[in-house]
Amino acid sequence: MSLLAVENLxxxxxxxVAVREVSFAxxxxxxxxxxxxxxxGKSVTAFSVMRLLPPNARIVSGRxxxxxxxxxxxxxxxxxxxxxxxxxxxxxxxxxxxNPVLSIGAQIGEVIRHHDKLSHRATRARSIELLxxxxxxxxxxxxxxxxxxxxxxxxxxVMIAMAVACGPKLLIADEPTTALDVTTQAQVLDLxxxxxxxxxxxxLLITHDLGVVAQWADRINVMYAGRIVEQAGIEPFFARPMHxxxxxxxxxxxxxxxxxxxxxxxLSEIPGSVGSAMGEAGCPFAPRCPLVEASCRAAPPxxxxxxxxxxxxxxxxxxxxxxxxxxxxxxxxxxxxPEGGGGGRQHKRFSNISDLKSAGTPTGALxxxxxxxxxxxxxxxxx
Amino acid sequence: xxxEAGKLADFGNRAAQPRKGRRLRAFLRNPTFVAGVIILSxxxxxxxxxxxxxPGDPLDMVGPPVLWPGESVEFPLGTDSLGRDVLAGLVHxxxxxxxxxxxxxxxxxxxxxxxxxxxxxxxxxxxxxxxxVVELFQTTPTFLLVVVIVAIGEPTMQTIALAIGIASWxxxxxxxxxxxxxxxxxDFVMAAxxxxxxxxxxxAQEILPNALPPVIVAASVMIANAILTEAGxxxxxxxxxxxxxxxxxxxxxxxxxxxxxxxxxxxxxxxAAAVLSLNLVGDGLNEILNPRSDP
Numbered sequence: 001m002s003l004l005a006v007e008n009l010x011x012x013x014x015x016x017v018a019v020r021e022v023s024f025a026x027x028x029x030x031x032x033x034x035x036x037x038x039x040x041g042k043s044v045t046a047f048s049v050m051r052l053l054p055p056n057a058r059i060v061s062g063r064x065x066x067x068x069x070x071x072x073x074x075x076x077x078x079x080x081x082x083x084x085x086x087x088x089x090x091x092x093x094x095x096x097x098x099n100p101v102l103s104i105g106a107q108i109g110e111v112i113r114h115h116d117k118l119s120h121r122a123t124r125a126r127s128i129e130l131l132x133x134x135x136x137x138x139x140x141x142x143x144x145x146x147x148x149x150x151x152x153x154x155x156x157x158v159m160i161a162m163a164v165a166c167g168p169k170l171l172i173a174d175e176p177t178t179a180l181d182v183t184t185q186a187q188v189l190d191l192x193x194x195x196x197x198x199x200x201x202x203x204l205l206i207t208h209d210l211g212v213v214a215q216w217a218d219r220i221n222v223m224y225a226g227r228i229v230e231q232a233g234i235e236p237f238f239a240r241p242m243h244x245x246x247x248x249x250x251x252x253x254x255x256x257x258x259x260x261x262x263x264x265x266x267l268s269e270i271p272g273s274v275g276s277a278m279g280e281a282g283c284p285f286a287p288r289c290p291l292v293e294a295s296c297r298a299a300p301p302x303x304x305x306x307x308x309x310x311x312x313x314x315x316x317x318x319x320x321x322x323x324x325x326x327x328x329x330x331x332x333x334x335x336x337x338p339e340g341g342g343g344g345r346q347h348k349r350f351s352n353i354s355d356l357k358s359a360g361t362p363t364g365a366l367x368x369x370x371x372x373x374x375x376x377x378x379x380x381x382x383x
Numbered sequence: 384x385x386x387e388a389g390k391l392a393d394f395g396n397r398a399a400q401p402r403k404g405r406r407l408r409a410f411l412r413n414p415t416f417v418a419g420v421i422i423l424s425x426x427x428x429x430x431x432x433x434x435x436x437x438p439g440d441p442l443d444m445v446g447p448p449v450l451w452p453g454e455s456v457e458f459p460l461g462t463d464s465l466g467r468d469v470l471a472g473l474v475h476x477x478x479x480x481x482x483x484x485x486x487x488x489x490x491x492x493x494x495x496x497x498x499x500x501x502x503x504x505x506x507x508x509x510x511x512x513x514x515x516v517v518e519l520f521q522t523t524p525t526f527l528l529v530v531v532i533v534a535i536g537e538p539t540m541q542t543i544a545l546a547i548g549i550a551s552w553x554x555x556x557x558x559x560x561x562x563x564x565x566x567x568x569x570d571f572v573m574a575a576x577x578x579x580x581x582x583x584x585x586x587a588q589e590i591l592p593n594a595l596p597p598v599i600v601a602a603s604v605m606i607a608n609a610i611l612t613e614a615g616x617x618x619x620x621x622x623x624x625x626x627x628x629x630x631x632x633x634x635x636x637x638x639x640x641x642x643x644x645x646x647x648x649x650x651x652x653x654x655a656a657a658v659l660s661l662n663l664v665g666d667g668l669n670e671i672l673n674p675r676s677d678p
Contacts, residue, residue: 050576052573052577079579080579080580083576084577084579084580085579088577088578089574089577091570091573091574091577093570096569096570097570097571097573097574098574099571099575099589099592099593100571100593101592101593102588102592110580110588111578114578114579114584162578163577163578
């Protein structure tokens with residue numbers, strides 16, 4: 001049984017549908033990345049899992065099964081005992097997510113005492129342990145600091161400490177490093193990954209940074225205009241992105257190794273904007289897609305299985321790739337994308353992660369993550 | 384170079400200081416606040432030690448009527464038309480005025496904070512309903528409302544404090560509501576929800592401490608207003624006849640305003656000074672508690 005299974009989730013706001021028929025599952029102990037550009041519904045999906053949608057949002061259909069129980073049917077008190085204890089959330093703004101008038105010790109202690117009945121002394125000891133766990137130096141002294149005494153990275157560490165205080169089984173990280181600079185970002189993500197292993201929890205990593213996904217996720221779900229358009233393991237995804245949108249995203253990365261520079265080559269880009277998905281009856285990506293066919297405009301394509309653990313919502317690509325299984329040509333978006341880029345290059349970069357742990361590692365002591373390729377951060381890759 | 388080094392060293396020292404000390408220094412560096420506190424503590428001390436300074440009932444006739452200040456060593460501020468010591472009256476009056484001010488403000492704050500927090504946090508029909516009640520109170524002139532409530536009950540100190548408190552809570556309610564409306568959208572409130580806290584806990588532990596600074600400032604002004612209102616009531620003879628208060632002394636001196644003006648002027652000065660000190664404290668707190676002003 002999956003730890004979390006989102007089935008056919010649709011969420012509507014007055015006037016537009018933010019999430020359409022989204023289904024995905026997270027296995028215990030894995031990191032699943034939910035990737036997409038701003039406004040594609042990834043945060044709404046995450047907040048639906050916590051049942052913390054804004055009051056004007058409405059869950060139109062679907063089920064969210066956490067360990068087999070439907071969270072959408074849970075009562076408010078049940079939900080409160082799940083939040084923070086079973087499922088935790090880290091928000092993207094560490095600067096404003098901590099209460100400015102309470103010391104960080106008080107805030108961490110509050111979470112612990114809320115879910116586990118502990119004495120004051122034990123709570124304080126546990127808080128210091130947690131601060132140690134998230135690598136805050138001098139934890140026994142910093143515990144009495146206020147949020148304004150801490151830097152952004154430190155605050156995000158405190159947020160993480162609060163989120164993992166009660167040993168959740170699932171941690172939802174909603175763009176946890178967007179507000180941080182790149183060095184701090186790597187530290188925070190390393191910390192999250194470390195905690196995932198130590199505490200045997202699953203992580204739903206919401207991001208728009210493909211560099212982050214490549215280094216820290218096990219599987220990826222690409223969202224576009226409220227739909228999941230591709231689900232894949234990390235290695236196959238970066239080796240050979242299938243959906244035209246995924247391929248466009250990877251094509252729009254700047255590669256430092258290949259001596260790419262904006263002055264040498266025009267950055268390849270996906271023409272148009274997400275706004276064009278509005279009112280599109282068929283595939284939301286059709287207005288921007290280089291491979292668009294008449295049939296694409298008729299009805300939104302379903303997610304179709306391609307290989308084991310891989311599903312793509314593009315019948316056109318699937319039909320083409322079943323003929324040319326191995327040599328998928330890079331999509332031509334114009335704008336001077338280097339020939340023979342995309343797939344092959346990515347494949348080489350990730351070829352040393354041959355022993356990626358399989359999705360569905362059981363809970364318990366997880367094997368340490370195999371050391372990965374150096375961070376493929378390359379200045380681009382953000383949507 | 385050396386100046387730079389000095390600045391750096393100074394900065395280091397400041398950073399090394401314990402936080403509480405820095406806070407205290409921020410208070411002490413604010414002249415408005417310090418002036419207010421000095422005047423206010425003077426009155427508070429008078430009120431606390433009134434019985435020691437002037438033992439006996441200040442309403443007792445102790446000397447000849449209408450002695451001018453300085454006319455007798457025994458009564459440095461003179462006596463009133465019934466031969467009561469003005470200085471003793473002022474000192475004991477400080478107690479009555481401050482007590483009424485404090486309890487009225489406390490009652491107003493308690494009602495206003497509960498109503499404002501509920502309206503601001505929950506919004507929707509709760510907000511609509513509570514705000515209509517607030518408007519109902521606000522359309523009635525405050526002083527008139529107090530007069531009506533005191534006239535219905537006995538004019539005791541308790542009734543007066545309650546009446547002033549009931550008339551003054553809408554201001555607090557609006558203030559707290561505005562704070563809660565903006566703070567309920569704050570990221571840390573969302574974080575609190577995601578940790579499984581209940582609404583009551585979020586209101587009391589997460590939002591309220593953040594909403595307090597403007598309320599504290601408003602409270603000091605509320606005490607001042609309550610003192611003024613109490614004085615006004617006493618002047619209209621709606622007062623506890625067994626307790627001496629500044630407003631009551633002004634009321635008594637009214638008949639002799641032309642001949643012995645000091646009987647109204649002296650308690651008037653006391654009221655003005657007390658109200659001024661509370662306003663100064665309020666202004667000072669406003670500056671110190673404002674997060675944008677760097678201490």
